[in-house]
Amino acid sequence: MEFPSDLLYTDHDEWVRVEGDEVATGITDYAQDQLSDIVYVELPEVGDTFDKGEPYGVVESVKAASDIFMPVGGEIVAINKQLEDAPEIVNQDPYGKGWFVRIKMSDQSDLDGLMDAAAYQAQLDE
Amino acid sequence: MTYIPHTEAERRAMLAEIGIQDLAELFQDVPDDVRFPTLDLPAPLAELDVAGELREITNYNISVSDAPSFLGAGAYHHFIPSVVDTMLRRGEFLTAYTPYQPEVSQGTLQAIFEYQSMMCALTGMDVSNASHYDGATALAEAVIMALNIGRGRRKRVILSPAIHPHYRATVRTYTQGMGLEILEEPLTADLGELTGQLDGNTAVLVVQTPNFFGQLEDLTGLADAVQGVGALLCVVVNPLSLGLVRPPGEFGADIVVGEGQPLGIPLSYGGPYLGIFTTRDRHARKMAGRLVGETVDANGKRGYVLTLSTREQHIRRERATSNICTNQGLLALAATVYLSAMGKGGLRKVAELCYHKAHYAADQIDRLDGYAVRRDKPFFHEFAVRCPRPVAEINQGLLERWGIIGGYDLGQDYPQRENQMLIAVTEMNSREEIDLLIEALGEEASDG
Numbered sequence: 255m256e257f258p259s260d261l262l263y264t265d266h267d268e269w270v271r272v273e274g275d276e277v278a279t280g281i282t283d284y285a286q287d288q289l290s291d292i293v294y295v296e297l298p299e300v301g302d303t304f305d306k307g308e309p310y311g312v313v314e315s316v317k318a319a320s321d322i323f324m325p326v327g328g329e330i331v332a333i334n335k336q337l338e339d340a341p342e343i344v345n346q347d348p349y350g351k352g353w354f355v356r357i358k359m360s361d362q363s364d365l366d367g368l369m370d371a372a373a374y375q376a377q378l379d380e
Numbered sequence: 381m382t383y384i385p386h387t388e389a390e391r392r393a394m395l396a397e398i399g400i401q402d403l404a405e406l407f408q409d410v411p412d413d414v415r416f417p418t419l420d421l422p423a424p425l426a427e428l429d430v431a432g433e434l435r436e437i438t439n440y441n442i443s444v445s446d447a448p449s450f451l452g453a454g455a456y457h458h459f460i461p462s463v464v465d466t467m468l469r470r471g472e473f474l475t476a477y478t479p480y481q482p483e484v485s486q487g488t489l490q491a492i493f494e495y496q497s498m499m500c501a502l503t504g505m506d507v508s509n510a511s512h513y514d515g516a517t518a519l520a521e522a523v524i525m526a527l528n529i530g531r532g533r534r535k536r537v538i539l540s541p542a543i544h545p546h547y548r549a550t551v552r553t554y555t556q557g558m559g560l561e562i563l564e565e566p567l568t569a570d571l572g573e574l575t576g577q578l579d580g581n582t583a584v585l586v587v588q589t590p591n592f593f594g595q596l597e598d599l600t601g602l603a604d605a606v607q608g609v610g611a612l613l614c615v616v617v618n619p620l621s622l623g624l625v626r627p628p629g630e631f632g633a634d635i636v637v638g639e640g641q642p643l644g645i646p647l648s649y650g651g652p653y654l655g656i657f658t659t660r661d662r663h664a665r666k667m668a669g670r671l672v673g674e675t676v677d678a679n680g681k682r683g684y685v686l687t688l689s690t691r692e693q694h695i696r697r698e699r700a701t702s703n704i705c706t707n708q709g710l711l712a713l714a715a716t717v718y719l720s721a722m723g724k725g726g727l728r729k730v731a732e733l734c735y736h737k738a739h740y741a742a743d744q745i746d747r748l749d750g751y752a753v754r755r756d757k758p759f760f761h762e763f764a765v766r767c768p769r770p771v772a773e774i775n776q777g778l779l780e781r782w783g784i785i786g787g788y789d790l791g792q793d794y795p796q797r798e799n800q801m802l803i804a805v806t807e808m809n810s811r812e813e814i815d816l817l818i819e820a821l822g823e824e825a826s827d828g
Contacts, residue, residue, distance in 0.1 A: 302531075
């Protein structure tokens with residue numbers, strides 16, 4: 255299982271890629287593996303704003319339906335429309351083509367509580 | 381044997397956890413005199429005597445099998461082929477509860493799948509859920525689905541006042557405390573006036589056809605107007621009328637709901653009934669209830685699965701958008717067997733019989749002195765009549781002097797329709813019954 259070192263991680267198994275004042279986010283390799291075949295991803299609309307930790311969407315697999323949470327607070331500036339017709343990309347490429355949304359951060363300090371790859375992996379190993 | 385599973389030790393542990401000594405302390409706020417009230421009951425009777433007493437009480441009822449009935453207003457007296465009951469009473473169907481272990485309930489799932497397929501064909505829509513409790517709750521679920529599709533931001537709900545008053549009351553109950561703006565009164569049933577209320581804040585506009593007054597609404601262009609502001613069009617139907625009129629799906633409706641009772645379900649004093657709910661593919665994931673799908677197993681054999689129940693409580697817990705985790709399985713089966721027995725041609729025949737008999741009755745009543753049938757729109761099998769006297773008085777006369785169950789008193793729900801009677805005519809009303817009603821109404825016009 256892969257956990258790229260250039261990403262940050264939440265304890266809800268989301269990853270975050272910081273690019274200036276925006277972040278891209280999705281779910282980790284571990285999360286997609288646990289969920290197994292993903293059949294639907296419900297995403298918000300561009301322009302929606304949420305607080306850090308607020309649920310912004312739902313990912314449904316053949317096993318479960320789970321909320322997905324904002325790793326940082328801010329405005330949704332892009333959503334991955336490809337997931338609408340091909341949710342399985344989340345299973346195939348969770349950190350790349352399987353991204354969920356891009357968020358314009360309202361407060362950079364939201365990043366402070368996130369984990370690096372080593373800390374996230376350590377938490378999973380517990 | 382007791383059916384309470386807790387041991388004494390567990391009970392003590394729970395009491396200690398919340399810091400009380402005795403179970404009775406939990407009830408200390410309930411006044412003593414109502415805690416264990418003395419029940420003033422008569423002495424026990426033998427089963428034979430109880431049966432006799434109950435029979436005596438039920439003899440006060442007048443059912444549609446005892447007297448010609450022209451009462452409809454949302455529940456209709458139709459012929460039910462005996463095959464419907466025969467199928468319902470099969471143990472495999474009658475005792476099977478909602479399929480929480482779907483794979484071992486193939487028969488139940490297949491019945492639901494066929495029900496869903498028939499509802500889609502009937503309404504002209506893409507997907508049907510496995511059903512709701514009744515037409516009223518199906519409409520409430522439709523409104524909630526529309527609010528969710530509007531992402532909780534669109535707060536306006538436009539209900540035609542010509543929707544069944546009970547349905548509108550159910551919508552208000554379900555959506556209490558959600559901060560909605562529900563427009564229904566003082567709107568008129570004029571579709572132009574309804575669409576005039578559409579704005580960017582509107583989640584859904586609902587019309588009923590045939591409406592509560594039995595009239596068919598012209599849905600042409602309505603979907604465009606509603607969807608033009610990003611709202612959804614929901615249409616409430618009588619499924620039986622769809623044997624005759626074009627389904628709302630062909631007019632671009634987003635959601636079609638209805639009361640399934642006319643499809644092989646007895647009146648039985650108001651329930652249990654069947655809530656029909658169909659929508660478009662694009663909204664399937666937002667649909668309340670559950671969806672059964674057909675697939676193949678590892679050996680390529682046909683099988684049925686519970687494909688979707690994404691909005692239900694047992695899946696979504698506190699984020700569920702509907703707390704209905706069940707369906708009216710047995711009554712959905714009744715509708716399925718009814719439609720199978722009737723076939724496409726049979727359903728059309730019943731609808732035509734209802735239509736023609738109702739129109740014959742309306743024409744004759746319209747000729748009576750003091751009575752006038754409202755004819756501003758075409759109607760299906762029910763129509764409003766302006767009467768020369770209060771409807772309650774006429775109905776009393778019909779029952780006592782003629783043995784006829786009269787129509788519905790519209791003044792109960794619509795003050796502006798005082799002295800208007802809603803008369804339903806179905807295939808169950810013979811020509812003789814209709815002629816008797818006409819004669820009786822003529823006589824009752826001048827009495828009192």
